[in-house]
Each structure stands twice: as C-alpha cells, then as structure tokens.
Amino acid sequence: MAFTLPELPYAYDALTPYMSRETLEYHHDKHHQAYVTAGNNLAKGTEWENKPVEEVVKAPSARTPACSTMRRSISITPISGNG
16 A cells, blocks of 8 residues: 555645645645655565555654654644634
C-alpha cells in the first residue's frame, strides 16, 4: 500500500483569515505531497513498499520520511474553519 495524500476534510478557504487559500493549497498540494512522494520513492523495492505508514514509522530505518508523511497527515486533518 503506497502512502497517499489525504483529502482535506474542508475547503481550501475554510481557514481564512488565519490561513489563506493559497497557503493551504501550497502546503497540502505541494509540500505535503512532496513528503508522500519521497516516502513512496524511498520505500520502493524494500520490505516497506506495500506497508501502511502506521507500520513503517515503527521501523528505525524507514522512520524519517514515513514520520514526516504521517505527521503532516495527522496535523492537517483536525483543523477546520469552524473553530
């Protein structure tokens, strides 16, 4: 199972005026996606290639890219424009 970029559970402009639509689009679509892509590229051809990120973060050899992917997925999901 490849790492995937989670869908945002809210619109890109839901955090206005605290975060602009452009900032959130960049952070999610470019920055976060870069970690997902890097994690998948590093896992390719290894024992971690088809493992979920939750399992990969337990392994010291694969921890850095997997943790970055997971941390960003966890941190952005609970944020909402409704407080």
